[in-house]
Amino acid sequence: MDLELSGEQTAVRALAASFTDREIVPHAAAWDRAESVDRAIVGKLGGLGFLGLTIPEEYGGSGGDHLAYCLVLEELGRGDSAVRGIVSVSLGLVAKSVNAFGSEEQKRHWLPRLTSGAALGCFALTEPGTGSDAANLTTRAVREGEHWLLSGTKTFITNGTWADVALVFARTGESGHRGITAFLVPTELPGFTRTEIHGKLGLRGQATAELSFDRVRVPDSARLGEIGKGFTVAMAALAKGRMSVAAGCVGIARACLDAAVRYAGEREQFGAPIASHQLVQQLLAGIAVDVEAARLLTWKVADHIERGLPFATESSVAKLFASEAAVRAANNALQVFGGYGFIDEYPVGKYLRDARVMTLYEGTSQIHQLLIGRALTGVSAF
Ligand SMILES: Cc1cc2nc3c(=O)[nH]c(=O)nc-3n(C[C@H](O)[C@H](O)[C@H](O)COP(=O)(O)OP(=O)(O)OC[C@H]3O[C@@H](n4cnc5c(N)ncnc54)[C@H](O)[C@@H]3O)c2cc1C
Incomplete structure (x- = not known):
């Protein structure tokens, strides 16, 4: 492995460092006390391409390799972990999953929004009863013709109250990891409610939430990947x-x-x-x-x-x-x-x-x- 950074990696690191010093470090303590990062940071992160690293440019991404991605996250993490977490989740867990497992239609719809910061994603796996043992999750998705009805509760979801789309893991079949399917669920749908979790020891500026699904209806086209392959x-x-x-x-x-x-x-x-x-x-x-x-x-x-x-x-x-x-x-x-x-x-x-x-x-x-x-x-x- 060559430990010398390329010109592009050096440049993106410098950009992230100056952004962190200018836009994050001066505000981090105040955001922590207020229990909220300024949401305007999302558009700024998107504007610099930090929400599109490693995503192909044809879908609105900013390209770059995984080392460049690590360099940016190190700088953001140096400034405020609550901001770094926004990128780790919306880009790292949601946009990258859409890029890896999404249909062409899903990529064209979600990726330009997520990479620009016009939309934010959250990753909804953990439930009140299943944390480490995620394969035993109980949120259900029941098929109804060309639609699915989702019911259940997710907790500790980073970006939860801010997100426009939730990547939700739900049980569609047998118990264990083989009975789980992934869905891209727009958060404005009827039956979808979210409650901010307050009183965290750290990451206080981050929007961490409990999500509830009461027969939330999504089309089959919202399914990410194959049925039973959500895990x-x-x-x-x-x-x-x-x-x-x-x-x-x-x-x-x-x-x-x-x-x-x-x-x-x-x-x-x-x-x-x-x-x-x-x-x-x-x-x-x-x-x-x-x-x-x-x-x-x-x-x-x-x-x-x-x-x-x-x-x-x-x-x-x-x-x-x-x-x-x-x-x-x-x-x-x-x-x-x-x-x-x-x-x-x-x-x-x-x-x-x-x-x-x-x-x-x-x-x-x-x-x-x-x-x-x-x-x-x-x-x-x-
Ligand atoms: C601020 C914050 C943000 C989060 N963001 C997200 C998010 O965006 N999306 C999401 O889906 N989840 C999120 N999580 C949830 C997080 O991933 C879980 O808290 C974590 O997986 C642990 O689950 P748990 O809290 O239920 O602990 P438990 O699984 O109940 O574990 C409790 C203790 O038991 C230990 N333990 C459990 N099983 C074993 C075993 N087999 N052997 C040995 N020890 C064991 C654990 O190590 C731990 O010490 C977030 C959590 C926090 C606090």
């Missing part, structure tokens, strides 16, 4: 999605490093900057190593995708390591800040709160350990 759609989306979470975690860890190094140079104790104390340098070095290691594992996934190599286990490894590293980095950065890290005048407390969910969603750390263990041994320990 394949979900797992394919998450295999790549975990790379984007990992890239976002690298961004958090980098933000922690930048903040902690700056503070260590400014704050004086015992007559010298705290940066001159060896145990503070140990904390900084730990964060720096985590940034580098998490980034290289993430780039390896992008490289495998580009070269057509298997990447699901690599994606689990990167997500597991990067999410745990982001929590560690934020915890270490807070330690460098001492008591000042504990109040929200400084950003490190938010980094820690935002990092904490990374080990939970798109597969908890335990689930990734089981996936890696299964790949190593051939034995499923679920």
Whole structure:
């Protein structure tokens, strides 16, 4: 793998970095306190092509490869994980699924809207009773002629209250993963209600919602992929999605490093900057190593995708390591800040709160350990 970035990758990273410094960093704390990112950010992300990376230009995408995508998500994640999550879900989980599994009609309808930011997508897999055990979901889709009637509840859905289209996984057949089908459901349909979830520890600026379906009627043309193959759609989306979470975690860890190094140079104790104390340098070095290691594992996934190599286990490894590293980095950065890290005048407390969910969603750390263990041994320990 060539670790030197191409001219195009360098340019897109610079664009994302300046956008993050200008449009995200100055507002992140206020959005966190207000429990809402400014929705205008969606149009700005679309305008720069950040919602269309890796999607073909004929469908409104901005092209680019998966490493460019990781570079952009690292920068956005450095600014605000709540913004990075908007892209990870609408582009990473929804638009990419439409591109991979959609009919020509579905691609022509949804992709230009999703890539421009005119429409936002959400990914509705988790239910109140099924999180890690997603294959046992109970939301039902019942066939009625050329239509399907969807009933059930989804929870913890990122972009849920903002989305124009929900990629919904519903049971259409037997129990287990073979009885699940995916649908692209416009959120304005009768019977579709959504309720914002408040009181989150982190990602407070993100629109996380519970979605309810009361006999929501969609045509068969809203089905994404084959009947009974919805779980394949979900797992394919998450295999790549975990790379984007990992890239976002690298961004958090980098933000922690930048903040902690700056503070260590400014704050004086015992007559010298705290940066001159060896145990503070140990904390900084730990964060720096985590940034580098998490980034290289993430780039390896992008490289495998580009070269057509298997990447699901690599994606689990990167997500597991990067999410745990982001929590560690934020915890270490807070330690460098001492008591000042504990109040929200400084950003490190938010980094820690935002990092904490990374080990939970798109597969908890335990689930990734089981996936890696299964790949190593051939034995499923679920
Ligand atoms: C802020 C946020 C945003 C989210 N966004 C989305 C979204 O956009 N779309 C979506 O579909 N979902 C979303 N989720 C849901 C997320 O993916 C789930 O929370 C996650 O999959 C875990 O499910 P659970 O919360 O039900 O925990 P559970 O599955 O109940 O797990 C509880 C604990 O048990 C452990 N555990 C479970 N099974 C095993 C096992 N076999 N072996 C060992 N340990 C096990 C877990 O690791 C965990 O520690 C989001 C969640 C949050 C918090």
